[in-house]
Amino acid sequence: MAQELFLWDHPVSSYAQKVRIALREKKIPFKLETPRGIGNGDKAAVPSNFSEHNMRLEVPLLIDGDFKITDSTIILEYLEDKYPETPLLPRSPRERARARMIEEVCDSQYEALNWGVSEVTNFERAHGEQAAKLHEQANHQVKQIQAWLTEQLGDAEWFGGERFG
Numbered sequence: 199m200a201q202e203l204f205l206w207d208h209p210v211s212s213y214a215q216k217v218r219i220a221l222r223e224k225k226i227p228f229k230l231e232t233p234r235g236i237g238n239g240d241k242a243a244v245p246s247n248f249s250e251h252n253m254r255l256e257v258p259l260l261i262d263g264d265f266k267i268t269d270s271t272i273i274l275e276y277l278e279d280k281y282p283e284t285p286l287l288p289r290s291p292r293e294r295a296r297a298r299m300i301e302e303v304c305d306s307q308y309e310a311l312n313w314g315v316s317e318v319t320n321f322e323r324a325h326g327e328q329a330a331k332l333h334e335q336a337n338h339q340v341k342q343i344q345a346w347l348t349e350q351l352g353d354a355e356w357f358g359g360e361r362f363g
């Protein structure tokens with residue numbers, strides 16, 4: 199019998215969330231754990247069975263038997279290739295490319311903006327006028343991304359068209 203998948207996870211990582219959503223939508227059983235020491239700089243606390251095969255020390259890390267995969271986009275592609283029965287990408291090459299562009303914009307620009315705002319709001323990395331300037335610029339850029347996403351969605355219910363993906 200195939201071994202159950204294992205996900206090194208973090209509850210607030212949008213990248214790990216992508217993988218959890220894909221696994222659950224595809225109804226693939228898996229176990230998960232958040233590695234100690236991640237996100238707080240306590241390198242000594244990071245478990246060796248997480249760090250050994252993960253030179254970036256990042257979540258998500260998916261373990262499939264003796265195979266370890268990093269990077270949420272690559273993990274999603276692996277899951278799509280290995281479990282094609284419940285596809286999360288549309289069928290046509292054009293729609294697949296469009297879905298990947300949306301994923302890329304969310305992973306890079308949108309996530310960076312959200313995280314930057316969180317650094318100012320939650321971790322108080324900037325104050326007063328400087329914080330206000332950063333918020334103003336972030337609002338401007340978020341509006342641009344949301345306008346682009348709205349255009350991509352069009353009249354469809356999901357970014358993938360008729361189905362969630």
Ligand SMILES: N[C@@H](CCC(=O)N[C@@H](CS)C(=O)NCC(=O)O)C(=O)O
Nearest residue numbers: 211213236237256257258269270271
């Ligand atoms: N490109 C990677 C990015 C993964 C990433 O940035 N993970 C962050 C959490 S959101 C991380 O593990 N950072 C290590 C740390 O905070 O110690 C992906 O798509 O999986």
